[in-house]
Amino acid sequence: MFAIASNSKLFAALALGTLLEKSNSSLQWTTKIADILRDDWKLEDPIAQKHANLLDILSHRTGLPGHDIGWRRGETAAEAVRALRYLRPSTEFRET
Amino acid sequence: MSSRFQYNNCATIHFLDNTPQHACSADLVRVLGMYMTVAHIVQRVSGLRFSDYVQENIISRLPFRSATYNSTKAKLSGQLADGFSLVRRNVSSGGLGWSRSVYEPTEFVIDPEIEDIVAGPGGVIMSAHDVVGPNYLPLRGSVSS
Numbered sequence: 001m002f003a004i005a006s007n008s009k010l011f012a013a014l015a016l017g018t019l020l021e022k023s024n025s026s027l028q029w030t031t032k033i034a035d036i037l038r039d040d041w042k043l044e045d046p047i048a049q050k051h052a053n054l055l056d057i058l059s060h061r062t063g064l065p066g067h068d069i070g071w072r073r074g075e076t077a078a079e080a081v082r083a084l085r086y087l088r089p090s091t092e093f094r095e096t
Numbered sequence: 097m098s099s100r101f102q103y104n105n106c107a108t109i110h111f112l113d114n115t116p117q118h119a120c121s122a123d124l125v126r127v128l129g130m131y132m133t134v135a136h137i138v139q140r141v142s143g144l145r146f147s148d149y150v151q152e153n154i155i156s157r158l159p160f161r162s163a164t165y166n167s168t169k170a171k172l173s174g175q176l177a178d179g180f181s182l183v184r185r186n187v188s189s190g191g192l193g194w195s196r197s198v199y200e201p202t203e204f205v206i207d208p209e210i211e212d213i214v215a216g217p218g219g220v221i222m223s224a225h226d227v228v229g230p231n232y233l234p235l236r237g238s239v240s241s
Contacts, residue, residue: 012138
């Protein structure tokens with residue numbers, strides 16, 4: 001056995017898809033992240049913060065670059081998401 | 097120096113420049129924040145830990161033999177592969193350089209302390225059998241990472 005690393009991302013995307021299916025349309029690919037995560041979701045770019053939806057985060061078009069080392073040991077995913085507000089975007093929202 | 101390395105350095109500088117002191121410790125490691133966001137959304141909506149949600153709704157419903165997010169379980173199975181990293185490359189010897197390159201064993205990167213945070217972008221541990229099996233490959237073809 002070995003860690004399949006970024007190949008795990010397909011499980012994350014699939015998990016989100018199954019979640020949408022279970023939600024009976026209360027969640028859709030165009031549902032805004034701010035409506036789901038509320039105060040946990042804040043970005044430096046107010047337009048991206050307000051309008052980013054599930055498709056945007058899976059397509060990496062929020063304007064945030066990789067920021068690949070933006071978390072530390074012992075943190076939860078929730079804590080890491082709350083820290084996104086401190087990261088500088090590299091492009092406009094949906095520019096990429 | 098690869099462009100990938102340069103890119104990460106650049107992103108790191110921007111990150112450190114705008115981040116509270118608590119996040120600037122030496123044990124920072126790599127990940128993509130949007131997949132952590134996906135994991136957080138799944139947890140928030142389902143009420144389950146992300147890895148438990150995937151285990152229950154995806155992995156357990158397909159005939160995977162070994163797929164898991166649980167690093168302890170993987171280690172205790174005795175089936176965990178050793179990892180190696182290249183520490184010195186020998187590019188001489190007319191194409192025989194690879195045979196003289198030096199590799200060192202590396203510790204398995206996932207442990208219980210980071211399982212939750214790496215689950216979305218990179219937490220799955222599985223066997224080669226599962227990777228090449230009929231369940232995984234159709235999934236792999238549908239998502240770009």
